[in-house]
Amino acid sequence: MNTAAGMKVVTTRKEIQAIATKLKKEGKSIGFxxxxxxxxxxxLALAERARKENDFVFMSIxxxxxxxxxxxxxxxxxRDAEGDRKKAETAGVDVLFIPTSEEMYPHPLSVQMKVTKRTDVLCGRKRPGHFDGVAAVLTxxxxxxxxxxxxxxxxxxxQVAVVEGLVRDYDFPVEIVPVGIVREKDGLAKSSRxxxxxxxxxKEAPELYKSLQIANKAVEEGERNxxxxxxxxxxHLKTHTNGKIDYVELYSYPELQPVAELRGRSILAIAVQFEKARLIDNIIFEI
Amino acid sequence: MNTAAGMKVVTTRKEIQAIATKLKKEGKSIGFxxxxxxxxxxxLALAERARKENDFVFMSIxxxxxxxxxxxxxxxxxRDAEGDRKKAETAGVDVLFIPTSEEMYPHPLSVQMKVTKRTDVLCGRKRPGHFDGVAAVLTxxxxxxxxxxxxxxxxxxxQVAVVEGLVRDYDFPVEIVPVGIVREKDGLAKSSRxxxxxxxxxKEAPELYKSLQIANKAVEEGERNxxxxxxxxxxHLKTHTNGKIDYVELYSYPELQPVAELRGRSILAIAVQFEKARLIDNIIFEI
Known part of the structure; x- marks a missing residue:
């Protein structure tokens, strides 16, 4: 790890925890x-950032x-396990953790996690329980x-807002580092979907980002409503795509509360449903 | 810490986490x-056991x-903050953490923990939400x-059963060490209440333990029903105390499931309500 020895691939909870515990005892920092x-x-941008800021980089798939x-x-x-391994290694990942569902959840959870804030808007509104699952797996x-x-x-x-809430509320000894959206040349946000x-x-998909840019221009010119x-x-979305607009919403960030007027940090977030893919994008305003 | 310098008393989350993180980076073990x-x-028996097995002992009140x-x-x-400090120091505690409620919960939790197993029996049955609070604070x-x-x-x-479930389900990097009940000379289990x-x-209170001993004798003599x-x-409780029997129950341990016949590990647990105190006691059978 962190040497010419190459990337280590681990599939069990026991082994990954033993590796991490050993490194922590040696005073090494871990980026995940x-x-x-x-x-x-x-x-890969996340892994590269982690590479710069930590002694070791762990990635889970x-x-x-x-x-x-x-x-x-x-x-x-x-899914593309083989391609992922190569990409992770190239990006400088030291330890890749690829467990099965059975390994992660050998029996039903005796304690459920229920995210009760920041979830009833945007994607969370239509995905009941989604962030509960995110909170459980990240814990x-x-x-x-x-x-x-x-x-x-x-x-x-x-997700970043929910995870920041989880980490803050339960005092996890981890710093959450949000990293900016990586886009294709034409502006489309990169996504596995x-x-x-x-x-x-x-061809229409970059219009999501364009709609955000146009809104951003209005904000820069003083619009606060x-x-x-x-x-x-x-x-813009209506006139430039044939996808179905799922939502266009604006909230304070990271609280995700409605605002009467733009002030401080806020997020404009959009979701458009195409035939087989639902795309999301957003922009954060700082005023 | 762990020296003649005496016990350190800490009241903020930030400071206790910084102390713990520093010790962990130095490869020191912490018993809590x-x-x-x-x-x-x-x-104090818990602290003394922790003293034997770890480089540093932390206690929270x-x-x-x-x-x-x-x-x-x-x-x-x-509550007895002053007496507690002296006792903790004498028992070999290195770091005593005494936060206020406001320090522990500066704002409402955005993620709730809900214990869904091992709770609908014994004390948990009459204390809805009790173990949710235990899971949250221990996390x-x-x-x-x-x-x-x-x-x-x-x-x-x-509580031990619920905590073992929590730690197992969420892979906390901590070993839960259950320690036997400490009793007064007459058999009454020590309790703040x-x-x-x-x-x-x-005078009647030791009869709780006696009832468990009598049951244990029956088990030793072969009773499995x-x-x-x-x-x-x-x-025994009915004829030897005036307290109101809250429950006398027997389950597998730590699963806390009803059993048709004693086998493996099981627990006989009792609760008796006196005027101002509700006493609990238990015995674990290993067959």
Whole structure:
């Protein structure tokens, strides 16, 4: 690890915890990148950031069944174990943790985690229980890997907000590091689900980011009314894509509370449903 | 710490976590004794055991409001900060953590913990939410203190069972060490609540333990029928105390499931309500 010896691949909780515990006892710092695999440049940017700030970089690849609803895409979530290993190693990951569902959840949980704030808006509103599953798996992973810092992409800004709440409320000895969205050249936010877009949809997809940029311009020019900013983005999406607008919402960040007027940090977040892919994107305003 | 310098008393989360993190980086082991204070020999036995098995001993004193129901004795739970400090220091505690409720819970939790197994029997049945509060505060304390081992008295055997479930399910890097019940010379299990007993009740109180001993004798002589064992203990309590029997129950341990016949590990647990104190006691059978 952290040497020419190459990346170590670990599949059991016992082994990953033993490796992490040993490193911590030696005073080494651990940066952790939790993922569901099918790695793209967004994930790799997290690993590269972790590489710069820690002695060792751990990455997990685990498609967590607890965070998928019964009608969601758990079974067909894209997977590419072999490609992921190569990408992770190239990005400087020292330890890759790839457990099975049975390894992570050998029996039903005797304690449930229930996220009660920051969840009833944006994607959380239509995914009841989703963030409960996220909180449970991250609690386990944080205990197994004992990171000093954990890296999360701001593409799922609601997830970052929920995780910051979890870590703050339960005093996890870990710093959450939010990392900016990585985009294709045409502006489309990188996502494992982009592979589901048809050719025509792929051409429209950058309009999500454009709608955010147009709204951002209005804010830069002085607009502070949330309704108007939402309307600007929505209008652009309506006229430039054939996808179904799932939501265009604006909240304080990370509290995710409605605001009467833009002030401090806030987020404009959008979701558009295409035929086989639901795309999300967002921009954070700092005023 | 661990020197002649004496015991350090800490009141903030930030400071206790910094101390623990520093020790962990130096490769030191930490033994942790969580308490609600009003220390007696039961607690001190936990600290002494921790002293033997770890480089440093941390103790917390925190009457956790989350684990008390609205009609329970949170306000009148006995407190003795000054006496506790002296006892903790004498028992070899290196770091004593005494936070206020505001320090532990500066804002409402955004993630709730809900214990769904091992709770609907014994004391848990009549204390809805009690173990949710226990799980929440221990999760926080484990993150703040990062112990290698945490020590719990078997007097609250259900609590030990719930905590073992929590630690197992969420892979906390901590070993739970259950420690046997410490008793007065006449057999009464040590408890902070014993001070509430009237003189007459105090004389009857050892009959709880006697009822367990009589049941144990029956088991040693071959009795394997849970109903009969329960009945033996209950009969003794009925005829030897004026307290109201709250429960006499027998389950597998630590699963706390009903059993048709004694086999493996099981627990016989009793609770008796006196005027101002509810006493509990138990015995674990290994067959």
């Amino acid at each position: 990148v939790p993922t569901m695999g099918f790695l793209h440049e967004g994930h 685990f498609v967590n069944p607890l965070q998928f609803g019964p009608n969601e895409d758990f079974e067909r979530y894209p 386990k992973l944080f205990h197994l890997i004992q990171p000093d810092r954990a890296y999360f992409g701001l593409k799922d800004a609601q 982009n592979v589901y877009l048809s050719e025509a949809e792929r 949330p309704e108007k900013i939402i309307s600007i983005a929505k209008q | 004794v969580p308490t609600m204070g009003f220390l007696h020999e039961g607690h 925190f009457v956790n409001p989350l684990q008390f129901g609205p009609n329970e004795d949170f306000e009148r739970y006995p 926080k304390l484990f993150h703040l203190i990062q112990p290698d081992r945490a020590y719990f008295g078997l007097k609250d055997a259900q 014993n001070v509430y007993l009237s003189e007459a009740e105090r 849970p109903e009969k064992i329960i009945s033996i203990a209950k009969q």
